[in-house]
Amino acid sequence: MLGRGLKRKLSDYEENMAGLSSAFDSSRNLPYPLKRQLVLNMCLTKLQTYKMLVEPNLHRSVLIANTVRQIQEEMRQESSQQPVNICPGIAPSSPSYTGMESSGVSLQLPSGITQQESNCCDLRSVEDPIENSLLIVSDDDMSSAISSILKDLDFVEDISPPTCLVPTGDDQPKFPENTGLKLEDDRQDLKGAECVFGSFEISNSTSYLKDLAIDDIFEDIDTSMYDSDFCCPPLMPPRSPSLAAEEPLKTFPSCNSSSASNIQICRTDLSELDHIMEILVGS
Amino acid sequence: FLGAGGGNDIQWCFSQVKGAVDDDVAEADIISTVEFNHSGELLATGDKGGRVVIFQQEQENKTQSHSRGEYNVYSTFQSHEPEFDYLKSLEIEEKINKIRWLPQKNAAQFLLSTNDKTIKLWKISERDKRPEGYNLKEEDGRYRDPTTVTTLRVPVFRPMDLMVEASPRRIFANAHTYHINSISINSDYETYLSADDLRINLWHLEITDRSFNIVDIKPANMEELTEVITAAEFHPNSCSTFVYSSSKGTIRLCDMRASALCDRHSKLFEEPEDPSNRSFFSEIISSISDVKFSHSGRYMMTRDYLSVKIWDLNMENRPVETYQVHEYLRSKLCSLYENDCIFDKFECCWNGLDRQVEFFSVLHFSIVMTGSYNNFFRMFDRNTKRDITLEASRENNKPRTVLKPRKVCASGKRKKDEISVDSLDFNKKILHTAWHPKENIIAVATTNNLYIFQDKMN
Numbered sequence: 001m002l003g004r005g006l007k008r009k010l011s012d013y014e015e016n017m018a019g020l021s022s023a024f025d026s027s028r029n030l031p032y033p034l035k036r037q038l039v040l041n042m043c044l045t046k047l048q049t050y051k052m053l054v055e056p057n058l059h060r061s062v063l064i065a066n067t068v069r070q071i072q073e074e075m076r077q078e079s080s081q082q083p084v085n086i087c088p089g090i091a092p093s094s095p096s097y098t099g100m101e102s103s104g105v106s107l108q109l110p111s112g113i114t115q116q117e118s119n120c121c122d123l124r125s126v127e128d129p130i131e132n133s134l135l136i137v138s139d140d141d142m143s144s145a146i147s148s149i150l151k152d153l154d155f156v157e158d159i160s161p162p163t164c165l166v167p168t169g170d171d172q173p174k175f176p177e178n179t180g181l182k183l184e185d186d187r188q189d190l191k192g193a194e195c196v197f198g199s200f201e202i203s204n205s206t207s208y209l210k211d212l213a214i215d216d217i218f219e220d221i222d223t224s225m226y227d228s229d230f231c232c233p234p235l236m237p238p239r240s241p242s243l244a245a246e247e248p249l250k251t252f253p254s255c256n257s258s259s260a261s262n263i264q265i266c267r268t269d270l271s272e273l274d275h276i277m278e279i280l281v282g283s
Numbered sequence: 284f285l286g287a288g289g290g291n292d293i294q295w296c297f298s299q300v301k302g303a304v305d306d307d308v309a310e311a312d313i314i315s316t317v318e319f320n321h322s323g324e325l326l327a328t329g330d331k332g333g334r335v336v337i338f339q340q341e342q343e344n345k346t347q348s349h350s351r352g353e354y355n356v357y358s359t360f361q362s363h364e365p366e367f368d369y370l371k372s373l374e375i376e377e378k379i380n381k382i383r384w385l386p387q388k389n390a391a392q393f394l395l396s397t398n399d400k401t402i403k404l405w406k407i408s409e410r411d412k413r414p415e416g417y418n419l420k421e422e423d424g425r426y427r428d429p430t431t432v433t434t435l436r437v438p439v440f441r442p443m444d445l446m447v448e449a450s451p452r453r454i455f456a457n458a459h460t461y462h463i464n465s466i467s468i469n470s471d472y473e474t475y476l477s478a479d480d481l482r483i484n485l486w487h488l489e490i491t492d493r494s495f496n497i498v499d500i501k502p503a504n505m506e507e508l509t510e511v512i513t514a515a516e517f518h519p520n521s522c523s524t525f526v527y528s529s530s531k532g533t534i535r536l537c538d539m540r541a542s543a544l545c546d547r548h549s550k551l552f553e554e555p556e557d558p559s560n561r562s563f564f565s566e567i568i569s570s571i572s573d574v575k576f577s578h579s580g581r582y583m584m585t586r587d588y589l590s591v592k593i594w595d596l597n598m599e600n601r602p603v604e605t606y607q608v609h610e611y612l613r614s615k616l617c618s619l620y621e622n623d624c625i626f627d628k629f630e631c632c633w634n635g636l637d638r639q640v641e642f643f644s645v646l647h648f649s650i651v652m653t654g655s656y657n658n659f660f661r662m663f664d665r666n667t668k669r670d671i672t673l674e675a676s677r678e679n680n681k682p683r684t685v686l687k688p689r690k691v692c693a694s695g696k697r698k699k700d701e702i703s704v705d706s707l708d709f710n711k712k713i714l715h716t717a718w719h720p721k722e723n724i725i726a727v728a729t730t731n732n733l734y735i736f737q738d739k740m741n
Contacts, residue, residue, distance in 0.1 A: 042617075
């Protein structure tokens with residue numbers, strides 16, 4: 001979680017970065033691996049910032065992700081040739097590196113410079129301020145960071161019938177392939193919708209539902225038949241007009257594990273979707 | 284070009300500036316697009332607040348032969364409003380991304396304006412007469428008591444002060460999941476395309492409830508996405524041909540007759556990378572921000588971060604000409620990446636008139652223009668191979684005074700009147716420029732001001 005303490009660190013980090021990027025540009029003596037690490041860190045910082053935005057810019061995200069992949073590839077090739085020299089990064093289980101969630105990534109900065117950095121990389125000295133402020137990220141973390149950014153950018157498509165221009169005259173060509181492609185697209189879009197809902201920020205949901213015990217909310221509903229096997233039980237709140245509209249939304253599992261808290265979150269999400277559907281249907 | 288006078292060189296003079304004077308820029312006033320109509324009489328701008336302002340050129344005063352007509356406000360209207368997408372919890376920006384004029388067919392003018400998600404067809408019409416003499420209504424609109432009507436008369440049209448009305452005639456919505464970056468009207472004047480990051484749709488101007496998807500580069504798995512569409516344009520003469528550019532510096536030419544979904548290009552234009560210029564930012568700076576066909580349709584021009592390239596449609600493997608806009612920035616790429624300037628999308632444009640008859644000879648002009656930082660803009664004369672850097676600033680305010688060329692000192696000793704790279708103001712960027720289709724008049728947009736320059740008429 002980004003607390004106040006970490007936010008302060010981030011702005012310090014940004015100030016350092018401004019100095020670093022002009023150092024990159026002006027200094028010819030900066031060793032290549034250092035330059036590369038600097039660029040990589042800037043990329044990851046940007047991706048992290050974009051992830052916090054409601055709607056990240058797809059164009060920029062793709063360009064930055066490609067830059068990261070390029071650097072990653074270069075580092076992989078180098079490390080396969082010379083396993084000793086370049087330090088690929090610290091292990092994700094390192095105590096100072098928090099926040100690797102299973103469904104999504106919130107890329108956290110290490111809270112401080114660890115001993116590992118100064119030990120493993122013979123290119124840097126502990127005293128050098130530039131090198132000390134660089135963060136080392138592991139290969140896997142980078143890949144998952146990129147993947148999660150791009151997955152989240154897969155917007156929910158409008159679940160409406162596929163549209164195509166109806167040929168009005170004989171000179172209009174027939175386009176049967178387009179309809180086929182559109183249907184496939186819709187199926188993929190549903191998967192995309194699952195991804196979006198999968199990384200749906202828990203913190204956005206209304207907290208008052210979480211505070212109440214599950215049983216209190218649903219005491220008038222007999223949920224005994226749903227308690228065992230289903231990880232995401234289809235709820236049937238007594239609101240008939242929006243029932244039909246709710247059907248497609250119920251198929252989105254916003255939780256994949258069967259823990260109690262996930263079920264609660266699942267129900268919270270569905271209640272919210274319920275609310276949204278009400279607005280849309282206008283009941 | 285450098286005021287050498289003689290022959291074909293254009294000498295640019297300040298003509299007008301529109302917009303607020305103060306340095307404190309209101310976000311809504313940031314100009315986001317500039318476009319002349321087909322006759323050049325009208326000049327439209329769109330801004331971040333979703334407004335469109337149209338300027339009209341005054342009819343030339345025959346006695347005042349030393350200056351062309353001035354542009355004055357003709358119509359202002361709110362084209363797009365901010366919207367909220369409740370399902371995705373996203374705000375849809377009202378910023379006008381592009382304006383494209385339709386050729387004039389009758390008394391009214393039509394233009395397409397688009398934000399990130401919705402395209403609108405606007406009709407701009409003049410009203411200079413109004414009916415007077417109704418039987419049942421007073422002149423102020425109040426209804427008369429029918430019992431007081433003793434005679435009948437036929438209402439007549441009487442002149443009134445000119446009123447310009449803008450009304451939305453078509454709204455083309457819900458066809459784009461991603462952000463629309465381009466619209467382009469086909470040479471058939473019946474259809475147009477709209478392009479977002481991953482898809483291009485074809486519309487008929489009369490039909491709003493459906494569009495035809497002609498390009499789709501969205502991968503099955505978004506994690507495999509490595510390239511997005513950055514701009515698209517129809518060929519000026521061939522109504523089945525269009526091009527689209529990508530973030531990887533490629534341009535694809537597609538023929539709609541070949542297949543329904545133009546995912547397979549007819550031609551792929553790509554220049555091999557110069558290994559000596561390779562850097563971490565090579566791909567980012569190769570991303571094409573604008574593509575424009577020449578009037579003949581034989582060439583197209585692309586703008587990437589540092590250069591303008593001219594491509595011959597018959598040659599796919601490299602551009603025929605490359606012009607460096609601000610090569611001195613190449614050594615500053617890391618800083619520009621850090622402050623996000625490297626993602627700035629500069630547009631480019633061709634000069635309007637291809638040729639000019641003067642003293643019984645036909646002079647062929649081909650000049651391209653694009654913007655840069657520090658409110659500088661650049662022009663490249665393709666015939667003389669000369670280029671010039673000019674500045675859009677209120678300090679050059681005197682009409683009919685030729686603009687002084689600017690020069691940026693990349694390194695070493697800075698000469699007098701030169702400006703060093705480190706002193707450039709990267710917040711003052713010229714992203715949008717336009718050239719009058721028939722005369723040497725240009726419109727240059729700084730952040731919130733619109734400058735109009737014209738050539739010095741002798």
